[in-house]
Structures are given as C-alpha cells and as structure tokens.
Amino acid sequence: MILDRYELKSATNYSTFQFSSVGPKGTVTKIIQFQKTILSNVYNLAFSDQQNGSNNLDDKVVTDNGDSEKVLATVVASIYLFLNHYPDCWVYATGSTAARTRLYKMGINKYFHYVEKDFTILGDFDANWETYQKGKEYRAFAVQSKTVKFDL
Amino acid sequence: MKASVKITREINPIVYTDPSMDRYKDVTLFPEKLEQVNKRLEKSGFPGIPNKPDVPQS
Numbered sequence: 001m002i003l004d005r006y007e008l009k010s011a012t013n014y015s016t017f018q019f020s021s022v023g024p025k026g027t028v029t030k031i032i033q034f035q036k037t038i039l040s041n042v043y044n045l046a047f048s049d050q051q052n053g054s055n056n057l058d059d060k061v062v063t064d065n066g067d068s069e070k071v072l073a074t075v076v077a078s079i080y081l082f083l084n085h086y087p088d089c090w091v092y093a094t095g096s097t098a099a100r101t102r103l104y105k106m107g108i109n110k111y112f113h114y115v116e117k118d119f120t121i122l123g124d125f126d127a128n129w130e131t132y133q134k135g136k137e138y139r140a141f142a143v144q145s146k147t148v149k150f151d152l
Numbered sequence: 153m154k155a156s157v158k159i160t161r162e163i164n165p166i167v168y169t170d171p172s173m174d175r176y177k178d179v180t181l182f183p184e185k186l187e188q189v190n191k192r193l194e195k196s197g198f199p200g201i202p203n204k205p206d207v208p209q210s
Contacts, residue, residue, distance in 0.1 A: 007166045011173035016181075018173065033181045038190045038203050048180040056178035059182055090198070096185060127196040140192065 003114075005073040014085045016079045018050070022136045023065030030071065034091065042142070043082070045093040047075060059096045072107045076115065083119075083145040091109075094124075094140035101139060108141060109134055119143040 004017040017032040034043040048059040065071075070080035079091055095101030108121065112134065115121070122129045132141065135144040180186055 005166065007168070009170045009173060009178060010167050012169050013174070013177065014169075016173055016176040017167075017189055031176075031181065033176065035180060035186050037186070037193055039193050039198050041201060042193065042198055044186055044189045050180065059185055077167075081165050082165055090201075092187065092189060092193070094192070100209070120200070124192075124196055127192075129196065129199050140189075142198070150181055 003073040003111075004070045005077050006070060008074065008078055008081070010081065014081050017081070019074055019078050021063065021067055021071055023067045025063060025065045028063055028065055034082045035093065041089045042092055043086070043089055045075075045079070045091050052086075059099075069110075072110070076107070076111055080118070081142065083143070087145050087147065090142045090144045092140060092142045102137075104141060105138065108132065108134060115143075118146060120146055 006021065009018045010016070015034045019030050019032075021028040021030055029050045030107055032114060033046045035046055036043050046059060049061050049063055082091060083089065088131060089119065093104055108115075121132035122142045123132045123136060124140035124142070125138055129142070132138070
C-alpha cells in the first residue's frame with residue numbers, strides 16, 4: 001500500500017520543509033524545521049501550521065483538517081529526506097504537549113513496520129535513553145538512519 | 153558499517169527544492185520549544201554524544 005502523503009517543498013539544505021494540507025478547513029500551510037540543538041549531530045524536529053508566511057508560529061495549534069494520517073506520513077517522509085542528507089545525525093522529537101507526544105508515539109507505532117528497518121529508534125524514558133519499545137510511554141524519541149544514504 | 157538501501161516505496165518522499173525556502177536557513181522558527189529541548193538534552197544527555205554544548209544558541 002502506498003501511503004498517501006503531500007508533496008514537500010524543501011530548502012536547498014533539506015533542513016526546512018513546507019507543504020499544504022487540504023481538507024474541510026481549507027488549505028493550510030505546514031512548516032517543518034530540523035533545528036540544531038546544543039548537542040552535536042542532534043536535531044530537533046519542529047512542526048506547525050504557518051499563516052501568511054509568518055515566522056511567528058504556535059506548535060500547540062490543532063488544525064483538525066481531517067488529514068492527520070496524511071500529514072503524519074508527510075512528516076515521516078521529511079525525516080527520510082533530512083537523514084538522507086545528514087546520515088550521521090539524530091532527529092529528536094517530542095510533543096509540545098503530553099497529548100501531542102502521545103500522537104507522535106501513535107505515529108511511530110503506526111509506521112513502525114515501515115521505518116524500523118531504515119531507522120534506529122530510541123525513546124527517552126525518565127531521562128534515560130533506550131531502544132524504542134511499543135506500548136511504553138516516552139517523553140521524547142530519537143531516530144537515526146541505519147544506512148549511509150537512502151536510494152530515494 | 154552502514155550500507156545503502158532502497159527506501160521502502162510506500163513512504164518515498166515527494167519533494168522539490170525551492171531556493172526561496174532558504175530564507176529560513178538562519179531562522180529558528182520555534183525558539184521556546186528549542187530552548188525546552190536543549191534543557192532536556194542537557195539533563196538527559198544522549199547516547200554516544202558528549203554531553204557538552206556544541207554551538208551556543210543565539
């Protein structure tokens with residue numbers, strides 16, 4: 001089954017992406033940014049709606065545009081693209097709220113059989129990193145590609 | 153050693169590059185979130201990566 005996903009528009013360094021969510025609420029621009037953290041080779045995944053090209057973003061907003069699975073698949077696709085260009089890096093992801101973190105966990109579980117062969121997945125459990133286990137409540141996640149380069 | 157593999161086609165990204173997106177290269181879009189993440193990483197560290205700040209955040 002081919003996963004339905006949106007077309008991504010990328011910066012030339014593959015660190016920032018935009019795409020358009022289309023649904024009952026209309027067309028909503030989404031932006032994804034992989035941000036350098038204080039630790040070398042660890043990048044934070046940030047993701048939100050973007051209104052009128054503004055840089056003033058709120059990652060707690062809930063769009064409810066009826067396409068959450070397609071949006072999630074698109075975000076996963078952006079992780080593939082980023083790690084394809086930065087294969088030694090880790091992508092760190094945590095929700096802006098506990099509910100959003102649970103949503104990320106559901107996303108990882110949903111696509112686990114697709115991504116586990118491509119990514120090493122870790123979970124932060126009470127400030128300790130461990131290999132990701134389904135069903136466990138993590139406060140953050142991190143993924144790294146198992147490959148030098150994906151053949152996209 | 154890592155090997156090159158073909159990505160599963162179910163999730164193969166559909167992408168095009170747009171140089172206009174480069175305006176975000178030096179922009180941190182979610183500074184509060186990044187600050188929160190940095191505090192967590194400072195506390196928890198990360199496997200295989202020295203727990204020292206790499207580059208100060210502006």
